[in-house]
Amino acid sequence: MTGALHRWLGLLLLAGALALGSAAAQAHPHVWITSASELIYAPDGALTGVRHAWTFDDMFSTYAVQGLESKTKGAYSREELASLAQTNVESLKEFAYFTFAKADGKKAKFQEPVDYYLEYRDGLLTLYFTLPLKAPVKAKELSLEVFDPSFFIDFKLADKEPIKLVGAPAACRMTLHRPNDGAASAQKLDEQTFMGGDNSNFGAMFANKIMVECP
Amino acid sequence: MTPISRRASGRALARGLAIAVAAIVVMLALDGAVHAVMAQNPFGAPRPAEPQASGIVGWLLSKQSEFYREMSATIRAAKSDGSAVWTLLAISFAYGIFHAAGPGHGKAVISSYVVANQETARRGIVLAFASALMQSLVAVMIVAVCAWLLNATARTMCGAEKAIEIASYALIAAFGARLVWTKGGGFMRALQARPQALAVAAHPHDHGHDHPHDDHGHDHHDHVHADDHVHDEHCGHSHGPEPAELAGTGGWRRGFGAIFAVGIRPCSGAILVLVFALAQGLFWAGIAATFVMGLGTAITVATIAVIAVSAKDLARRLSSGSEGGGALVMRGLEFSAAGLVLLFGVGLLFGYIAAERATCL
Numbered sequence: 001m002t003g004a005l006h007r008w009l010g011l012l013l014l015a016g017a018l019a020l021g022s023a024a025a026q027a028h029p030h031v032w033i034t035s036a037s038e039l040i041y042a043p044d045g046a047l048t049g050v051r052h053a054w055t056f057d058d059m060f061s062t063y064a065v066q067g068l069e070s071k072t073k074g075a076y077s078r079e080e081l082a083s084l085a086q087t088n089v090e091s092l093k094e095f096a097y098f099t100f101a102k103a104d105g106k107k108a109k110f111q112e113p114v115d116y117y118l119e120y121r122d123g124l125l126t127l128y129f130t131l132p133l134k135a136p137v138k139a140k141e142l143s144l145e146v147f148d149p150s151f152f153i154d155f156k157l158a159d160k161e162p163i164k165l166v167g168a169p170a171a172c173r174m175t176l177h178r179p180n181d182g183a184a185s186a187q188k189l190d191e192q193t194f195m196g197g198d199n200s201n202f203g204a205m206f207a208n209k210i211m212v213e214c215p
Numbered sequence: 216m217t218p219i220s221r222r223a224s225g226r227a228l229a230r231g232l233a234i235a236v237a238a239i240v241v242m243l244a245l246d247g248a249v250h251a252v253m254a255q256n257p258f259g260a261p262r263p264a265e266p267q268a269s270g271i272v273g274w275l276l277s278k279q280s281e282f283y284r285e286m287s288a289t290i291r292a293a294k295s296d297g298s299a300v301w302t303l304l305a306i307s308f309a310y311g312i313f314h315a316a317g318p319g320h321g322k323a324v325i326s327s328y329v330v331a332n333q334e335t336a337r338r339g340i341v342l343a344f345a346s347a348l349m350q351s352l353v354a355v356m357i358v359a360v361c362a363w364l365l366n367a368t369a370r371t372m373c374g375a376e377k378a379i380e381i382a383s384y385a386l387i388a389a390f391g392a393r394l395v396w397t398k399g400g401g402f403m404r405a406l407q408a409r410p411q412a413l414a415v416a417a418h419p420h421d422h423g424h425d426h427p428h429d430d431h432g433h434d435h436h437d438h439v440h441a442d443d444h445v446h447d448e449h450c451g452h453s454h455g456p457e458p459a460e461l462a463g464t465g466g467w468r469r470g471f472g473a474i475f476a477v478g479i480r481p482c483s484g485a486i487l488v489l490v491f492a493l494a495q496g497l498f499w500a501g502i503a504a505t506f507v508m509g510l511g512t513a514i515t516v517a518t519i520a521v522i523a524v525s526a527k528d529l530a531r532r533l534s535s536g537s538e539g540g541g542a543l544v545m546r547g548l549e550f551s552a553a554g555l556v557l558l559f560g561v562g563l564l565f566g567y568i569a570a571e572r573a574t575c576l
Contacts, residue, residue, distance in 0.1 A: 029280060030483050030574065059287040063490045063574065067368035087370055091576050152572045154280075 029154035032057035035146050036158040039212065041167040046136035047212075049110070050099060050144065051166075054127045055158075061125040081118035081125075088127055089113045097131055098148050098155065103139035110134065144210040157208045169214055177209040282310040283484060286504065290492050293500055300500050307488075307504040311511020314484065321346050321477030322516050323559050324387055326523035328473045331394050331552035339520030342473055344513040349478025351509035353379070354485040355502050362490055363498065369490075373575035376486065380573055381564070383480035388560025390476045394553035398546070405546035476560075482508075483574045 038051040056064065064084060070076045092098070093112065101108040116129035146155050157163070157178055165174060285306055292299035315322065325346060329339040357375055361367040485505045492501025527548060534544040 030283070030487060030572075031576070032284070057284065057287070059284075059487050059491045060574070060576075062287075062494045063487050064369050064576070066362055066490050066494065067366045067371070084368075084370075088576055150572065 029148075029151055031060045031153045033153055033155050034158050035155050035208065036160075036162055036164075037144075037146065037210075038164045038166050039142075039144070039168065039210075040130070041165065041169070042136055043167070044138075045169040045214070046138045047103070047108075047133060047142060047168075048136045049130055049132040050101070051115075051130045052097075052099070052128070052146075056125045056127070058123050061120070061123060064125055065120065076118075076120040078117050078119060081120060085116050085118040085127065085129075088118070089116045089129055095148065097129075098146055098153070099131055100145045100147075101133075102143045103137040104141055108133055108137055108142075138214075139212075140214060142212040142214070144212075146208045146210075155208055162208075163210050165212065168212070172212055172214040175211045175213075177211070282306045283314075286310070286488055287491055290488075290495050290497055290500060290504075293497055294495055300503070303500060303504050304507045307507040308511045310484075311508035311513075312515050313511075314482070314508070315347075315512035315515035321350075321473075322519045324390075324477050324556055325473060325516055326520050327552040327555045327559070328390075328394070328470075329520050330523050330527050331398055331549045331556065332470075333549065334470075334524065336521045336524040338470065339524050340517040342470055343517035343520050345474045346478040347509040347513035347516060348506075349474060350481055350512070351485065351505045353479060354481035354489060354505055357481060358486060358489040358493060358501075359498075362493055369574075372486065372490075373573055376481070376483070376573035377575065380480055383476060384560055384563040386472075386476035386479065386560075388557060388564055390472050391553065391555075391557030391560045393472075395550070395557050398550045398553040402546040402550035405543045408542070482512075483572065484508075487574060 034055045036053045036055075039047060040049050040051055042048050065076055065081075068076060068080060068084065070080050089112075097110060097113065099110065101110070110131040111134055113129040113131055116127070119126045119128070146157075148155065157176065163174060163176065165172060286303065289299050289303040289306060293303060321343075325339065325342050328334070329336075329342065334342075357372060357379075361372045361375060365371075485508060488504055488508075489498070489501040492498055492504070527545075530548060531541070531545055535541040
């Protein structure tokens with residue numbers, strides 16, 4: 001009797017684990033961001049930070065400006081969007097700004113964003129912000145990923161100039177891995193997959209990975 | 216009854232348990248697989264070495280996210296061309312069907328509830344449709360009041376969404392706790408009744424004379440039949456609650472609890488569509504799209520609820536041959552389904568389970 005009960009409980013746990021596991025893989029995006037970023041280097045060749053320009057899709061852009069006051073209907077100035085930009089960067093903190101950097105395999109941490117503002121053009125919002133590194137790094141191999149682990153937001157690298165190196169040493173070479181070029185699937189089981197604890201790192205599969213090698 | 220038949224019944228019990236658990240695992244795995252397929256395929260996402268699904272279903276799967284993106288273009292188009300509204304409704308319907316596979320649409324809660332509470336497939340369908348209807352209504356209400364009447368900002372709306380979200384998770388947890396409480400009693404009684412039931416099975420003549428069902432027959436020479444009727448919960452041994460208790464008015468009130476707990480939480484996608492439609496001056500088109508989306512969602516949730524009920528019926532049939540085990544398996548199944556509702560509620564509340572995020576950025 002107890003044997004059967006134990007077996008029953010064991011299988012029950014398995015079923016529960018399956019249910020929770022499937023919950024992790026079921027998200028799909030509601031917001032789309034086209035991302036263009038700059039890697040900013042100091043004169044001594046150390047990376048000091050990342051500057052993002054994220055353009056939201058039209059549905060989310062419309063949603064975000066809902067109820068905002070503006071002098072001209074359908075146009076919003078940088079000042080009129082200032083409080084929204086403030087809200088944006090504040091809520092992005094919870095998600096680590098969806099920006100994950102590693103210098104020679106070691107996680108590089110960012111400070112809170114500076115120089116942030118929003119622009120509204122052709123019905124689309126673009127959020128500009130700079131993430132300074134806590135400590136500038138000189139890395140032989142730097143990787144930068146921009147993605148939402150829970151895949152509520154789908155990040156796509158801009159077609160034109162998705163990444164710019166600003167002031168980088170001449171010898172640095174950059175490579176891009178877009179999620180749909182097959183390169184991304186190789187990284188889906190890396191360390192990122194197992195951190196965070198909320199079993200929702202599904203978005204890593206769709207990550208945009210930028211590699212910069214400075215020999 | 217001889218020890219041999221007792222051993223045989225033990226085997227039957229084990230078999231019943233194994234089959235019931237297998238049914239649950241298969242169902243959950245299927246559910247998970249569907250999610251994985253859906254989630255993996257937003258336009259051109261990597262699907263290494265996996266063949267594309269073919270035909271209409273494959274096309275719909277691969278288009279799932281695009282549907283959503285097309286909604287904004289279609290709403291824009293509807294401003295000048297009224298016929299685009301039909302396209303919008305078609306897209307919304309298809310999107311609703313596939314979108315419901317994602318989190319936050321009450322599949323788990325509704326399915327677990329119908330299993331825990333001995334509901335019929337028909338009630339599963341009613342619950343799915345009612346909760347989807349309520350989700351649509353809440354989404355429309357939030358946008359109508361916040362955005363249209365008060366011209367509130369996205370920040371306010373997202374605050375409302377977050378508050379409702381927490382309330383919904385707390386409700387699911389409370390609802391699950393209540394189910395666990397009621398189902399736990401039945402399960403414990405079934406566990407305790409088990410040795411008693413074996414004794415009963417050895418002397419079937421002493422029992423069962425007061426039960427109200429005439430159609431059982433009283434062929435005491437047929438052991439299988441005798442076992443069946445002794446262990447049927449209808450037979451006056453009062454293991455677990457009577458079916459009348461569950462399907463009566465109280466049952467409907469509890470059903471309302473499920474509808475409310477699930478339905479109070481609107482879908483972020485619907486809110487985005489509604490606000491967008493409102494900004495385009497086509498709020499009514501957004502409302503129509505939201506309800507059609509809800510219809511699609513209901514179809515998916517109802518299908519899963521019906522599968523859950525069928526799986527449970529199968530488990531009941533397969534386990535009914537074993538003495539005592541039948542009731543035990545069923546009570547155990549109901550108890551675990553109740554536990555699952557509680558786990559979901561608590562998991563969602565404390566963020567262990569990833570849910571659809573409110574649109575707060």
